[in-house]
Amino acid sequence: MKQMTLSALEQIMHTCAGEDESTDSFQQAPERAFADLGYDSLALLETQSVIRREYGVDLSEQALSAAETPQQLVDLVNRWLSAA
Amino acid sequence: MSTAVITGIGVAAPNGAGTENFWAATLRGESGIGLVRRFDTRGYPARLGGEINDFDPAEHLPRRLLPQTDRMTQLALAASAWALADAGVQPGTYDPGETGVAMAGAFGGFEYGQRELENLWCSGPERVSVYMSFAWFYAVNTGQLSIRHAMRGPAGVVVGDQAGGLDAVAQARRNIRKGAQLMLAGGFDSSFCPYGWVARISDGALSTAEDPRTAYLPFDLRAQGQVPGEGGAVLVVEEAAAARRRGAQIYGEIAGYAATFDATVRHGGERGLGRAVEAALADAGVTAREIGVVFADGSGRPADDRAEAETIADVFGPQGVPVTVPKTMTGRMNSGGAPADLAGALLAMRDGLIPPTVNVQTVAPGTRLDLVTDVPRPWRPGPALVLARGRGGFNSAMVLRPGAAAPGRTGAAGVTGREAPTRSGGNPS
Numbered sequence: 002m003k004q005m006t007l008s009a010l011e012q013i014m015h016t017c018a019g020e021d022e023s024t025d026s027f028q029q030a031p032e033r034a035f036a037d038l039g040y041d042s043l044a045l046l047e048t049q050s051v052i053r054r055e056y057g058v059d060l061s062e063q064a065l066s067a068a069e070t071p072q073q074l075v076d077l078v079n080r081w082l083s084a085a
Numbered sequence: 086m087s088t089a090v091i092t093g094i095g096v097a098a099p100n101g102a103g104t105e106n107f108w109a110a111t112l113r114g115e116s117g118i119g120l121v122r123r124f125d126t127r128g129y130p131a132r133l134g135g136e137i138n139d140f141d142p143a144e145h146l147p148r149r150l151l152p153q154t155d156r157m158t159q160l161a162l163a164a165s166a167w168a169l170a171d172a173g174v175q176p177g178t179y180d181p182g183e184t185g186v187a188m189a190g191a192f193g194g195f196e197y198g199q200r201e202l203e204n205l206w207c208s209g210p211e212r213v214s215v216y217m218s219f220a221w222f223y224a225v226n227t228g229q230l231s232i233r234h235a236m237r238g239p240a241g242v243v244v245g246d247q248a249g250g251l252d253a254v255a256q257a258r259r260n261i262r263k264g265a266q267l268m269l270a271g272g273f274d275s276s277f278c279p280y281g282w283v284a285r286i287s288d289g290a291l292s293t294a295e296d297p298r299t300a301y302l303p304f305d306l307r308a309q310g311q312v313p314g315e316g317g318a319v320l321v322v323e324e325a326a327a328a329r330r331r332g333a334q335i336y337g338e339i340a341g342y343a344a345t346f347d348a349t350v351r352h353g354g355e356r357g358l359g360r361a362v363e364a365a366l367a368d369a370g371v372t373a374r375e376i377g378v379v380f381a382d383g384s385g386r387p388a389d390d391r392a393e394a395e396t397i398a399d400v401f402g403p404q405g406v407p408v409t410v411p412k413t414m415t416g417r418m419n420s421g422g423a424p425a426d427l428a429g430a431l432l433a434m435r436d437g438l439i440p441p442t443v444n445v446q447t448v449a450p451g452t453r454l455d456l457v458t459d460v461p462r463p464w465r466p467g468p469a470l471v472l473a474r475g476r477g478g479f480n481s482a483m484v485l486r487p488g489a490a491a492p493g494r495t496g497a498a499g500v501t502g503r504e505a506p507t508r509s510g511g512n513p514s
Contacts, residue, residue: 017214019149039149047215054211 005056005078007031007071013051018044031072038071052078057085089258089268090488092333093172093321094428095164097273099135099314099415104167106139107425108432111440112461116414118297118312123277131291133300134277135314135416153216154229155194156315157275161226162233165269165319169234172321173333176235179266185239186230187256188319189249189272190223191419191475195281197221202280230269230319238265246475247382248344250317250423251483255342257322266327271319271427272420285313288476290386298444301417303383303410304390304452305445311385314412317421318428335488336431340468341369347478358382358474359396361482366400369468369484373401376484377467378439378457380426382474383410385417387449389474394452403453407462410442423473427485430469434487439464 011027021039024030030038035045045065053059058081068074094104099117101107110117117135126132137160142151145163154162198221204212219225224242231240239260243252250272257270276284285291292310294300301312328335343364345357366373379397384390397408411429412422433439438461445458466487473481 017152019147019152021147021149023147043153043215043218050211050215 003056004082005075007075010071010075013055014040014044014048017047017051027071032070034069035071056082058082087262088325089261089322089339090325090328091320091336091339091431092323092328093168093170093174094318094336094431095166095168095171096316096318096425096428097137097140097160097164098316098318098418098425099137102137102140104171104428107428111411111414111429112438114414114441114443114459116297116443117314118300118414118416121277124279124282126282129282129286130293131286132295133292133297133312135312135316135418136277137316150229152214153220155197155220155225155275156277157190157192157194157273158220158226158229160275160316161188161273161319162229164273164317165230165234168269168319168321172323174267174321178331179327181235181237183238183264183266184234184236185260185265185268186227186236187239187241187243187253187260187268187270188226188230189243189245189253189420190226191244191246191249191272191274192276192281192284193223194221194225195276195284196278199278199280226273234269236269239263239268245479245481246419246477247417247422248473248475248479248481249420251342251427251471251473251481252344253420254320254322254339254424254427254483255344255481258339258342261322261324266324268322269319270322271317271424273317273319274419274421275315277313277315292385301385301413302445303381303385303413303442304394304448304454304456306447306449308385308387308390308449312416314416314418314422316415316418316425318424320424320427337434337488338486339483340371340486341365341367341484342482343368344479344481347480349478356392356396356480357478358393358472358480358482359399361480362396362400362470362472365470365482365484369486371468371484371486373405375468376401376406376470377464378430378433378469379406379408380430380469380471381408381410382472383412383442384474390449391451393472393474394454398453404455406455407439407457407464408454409439409457411440413443413445423471423481426471426473427483430471430485433464434466434469434485437463437466
């Protein structure tokens with residue numbers, strides 16, 4: 002079954018919101034808050050839309066806002082995929 | 086009342102990205118007008134434009150900003166950083182609440198908007214970028230500049246086509262008078278995309294000439310319309326006493342401003358440019374005789390040119406003042422055109438050279454103007470008048486007065502401070 006990796010999420014978010022040379026990669030900082038990594042709520046909304054398209058996972062806004070770090074978001078998507 | 090002075094300049098124009106690149110090209114008489122390459126213009130009646138070709142946004146902006154910005158915002162963000170560096174302003178120079186932004190826009194981000202509308206209709210709503218929510222909007226440059234430079238005081242946007250570029254700088258002066266210490270002010274437009282192009286064509290103002298040297302000829306016998314340009318300028322406008330306290334270079338002072346509207350045909354159709362000029366001179370407290378140069382709007386449409394030439398000759402007398410249109414080298418940049426002219430006027434004061442109007446050879450009959458053509462003309466810097474008109478009847482006029490020499494600066498600027506035939510910029514606040 003298809004699962005999402007941290008680097009796949011990072012790739013999506015780079016495409017959505019642009020790279021930021023000054024912050025750690027998701028591999029280096031899986032538990033840092035998105036806000037600290039320089040991603041705002043719009044970047045996450047855009048990411049939600051790509052995840053729906055590419056993984057068929059339709060995250061609610063509540064679920065999305067509960068995921069505050071890359072690891073939490075990857076876990077959330079993968080739980081959804083496993084349950085499907 | 087406090088005085089608003091200009092301490093930094095950032096220009097991105099078709100004949101040069103970066104203030105000194107723009108200025109050097111302008112003094113050389115180098116035009117940025119050519120066949121538009123950004124999109125396929127085959128089949129359009131007008132195919133010439135002033136494109137900025139030496140600007141790669143990735144070299145000037147954090148990558149995080151690229152997916153959320155239209156080209157006109159990328160130009161504004163880059164030029165604002167150049168202007169602040171030119172002014173020697175660092176984060177911490179002022180309290181963020183005492184600094185603000187007043188930018189003009191005419192189109193907004195049509196190129197971004199067109200791409201996302203194509204996504205909407207070709208691929209569906211889920212393919213539209215969330216950043217479309219603001220990236221297309223003509224207010225976005227004020228917001229992005231405010232965020233980028235942490236300027237959390239007054240923020241405003243004005244829309245008045247070409248005239249809006251002066252109105253925004255006047256808004257900055259208003260904010261300085263109300264207590265702001267520093268404002269970024271100016272305008273940028275681009276919209277070099279089919280959507281923006283068709284909008285311009287529908288206006289009926291574009292030249293259909295195919296030769297870049299004869300397409301945009303304000304005041305010339307052969308004038309037949311306008312050529313669009315992309316870009317603009319942003320100025321650092323600062324409270325004079327605060328600027329002096331930190332030893333800033335002072336290019337000049339915003340001495341006077343006025344805006345009027347043309348009457349509608351139903352009310353006689355009277356043009357308002359003359360009233361704007363008279364009111365701006367009165368606001369500056371200078372007489373027509375003291376004005377050393379006029380940067381004309383230079384529409385390139387014969388009826389507009391005639392009206393402007395008559396206004397200038399009425400106020401200053403026939404051939405009474407040097408007049409120039411450096412826009413002949415950039416095309417008309419909408420909200421960016423007048424701020425670029427303000428930059429040109431300030432640099433003309435610094436260097437003692439009036440930039441030329443290129444390509445104009447024989448002025449239309451009855452044009453009683455002393456037009457500076459082909460090459461720069463030396464002058465003893467004094468107050469300058471910048472004019473701008475916008476579609477729909479907007480007229481704006483601004484008077485700039487040369488700044489006193491900054492500490493440590495010598496040469497033309499130093500001479501200017503002593504010899505300018507006006508009171509110095511040091512008004513009590």
